Amino acid sequence: MKRLQAVLERLPRDVEYTFVRTILAALPPVRETAVWVHAAATEEILAAFNQGTYGVVDRLLRRHEAALVRLPENEREPARALLDSVRHTLAQLLLAEAHAKAKAPGDCWIERRWVDPDRLGPPSDPCPLSGPGMVIDVWQLGRDRRAHRLPVEGIAAGPPPWGDRRIPWVDPVALDKRYLALLRKYCRPLFRFRVGHEWRTRRAPSGWRVLTRRVIPQLYDYLRPFYPVRRYTAGRQPSRGKYPRALLRDIRDLLAAERPDLAAGLTEAQVQAAVQRYLESAPRDRPLGKVMFQASPNPTTGKHTTRPRS
Numbered sequence: 001m002k003r004l005q006a007v008l009e010r011l012p013r014d015v016e017y018t019f020v021r022t023i024l025a026a027l028p029p030v031r032e033t034a035v036w037v038h039a040a041a042t043e044e045i046l047a048a049f050n051q052g053t054y055g056v057v058d059r060l061l062r063r064h065e066a067a068l069v070r071l072p073e074n075e076r077e078p079a080r081a082l083l084d085s086v087r088h089t090l091a092q093l094l095l096a097e098a099h100a101k102a103k104a105p106g107d108c109w110i111e112r113r114w115v116d117p118d119r120l121g122p123p124s125d126p127c128p129l130s131g132p133g134m135v136i137d138v139w140q141l142g143r144d145r146r147a148h149r150l151p152v153e154g155i156a157a158g159p160p161p162w163g164d165r166r167i168p169w170v171d172p173v174a175l176d177k178r179y180l181a182l183l184r185k186y187c188r189p190l191f192r193f194r195v196g197h198e199w200r201t202r203r204a205p206s207g208w209r210v211l212t213r214r215v216i217p218q219l220y221d222y223l224r225p226f227y228p229v230r231r232y233t234a235g236r237q238p239s240r241g242k243y244p245r246a247l248l249r250d251i252r253d254l255l256a257a258e259r260p261d262l263a264a265g266l267t268e269a270q271v272q273a274a275v276q277r278y279l280e281s282a283p284r285d286r287p288l289g290k291v292m293f294q295a296s297p298n299p300t301t302g303k304h305t306t307r308p309r310s
Contacts, residue, residue, distance in 0.1 A: 004257035010250060012226035019293055023218045024258055027210060028199050045086055055191035057090055084173050091179040098187045105143045108186040112136050129154040132168035136178060138186050153178060208262050216271055217278040219251050225289035248272050
């Protein structure tokens, strides 16, 4: 906290930190990166997150699930809690992968919706439940480029563990198990990918491509107008410096303070290298500073969004 406070006090006065946090939201959740960054080599199933594919983690998960009954009773509950956490992380990562990669005919993805006929009225879409619960839809992109609904499954709600029957509750463990069963059946090619491949390579910290290819360039574009630079001469044409030292330092320190799990070892040189690679192909007329967050219509929905424009 003190480290972050020191960075905040250095930032130019007109920087709005809300926009910085919006950019940082692209980073994977700490809960998931902790598995990759801090997994003990002795914990086989956690180490697989660092070294293996989704399929490897899934096979280990099922092997450990089958072995639960053979554990001593005093070891069973901690082991079950670990497996529940691994299962949830694996399911969420694969669901996100399925959504992101559903671009070609035949690709499938999964969505869920809450139904409660008494409180919300009868559902308009197909529903296998007569009461409240979670409905899971599997969708497939057809040759006509339209989404087609495949199977529809449901998990009925029941009373929560704390016993309040007024609250309909769906067991999250059962939900994650159902997700993985459907993913294995309909999204099997995803299991060949290395865990977190969209976010990182095997190098750290510069191997976190979500840092070097997305977050650092967006932070540079937002913060750049707030940092004065000296003019210098390149050949005969005067030009403005692209890499203010204070800007590179503040990007590094900001990331290290906000996300030490990803950027504790990040250097100014690595930040500058990421910016240099980005500027080689970045449009010169791209929006900078606060303009990046001006509301713009979504071409699909027509609604206005304020996410940073890439």
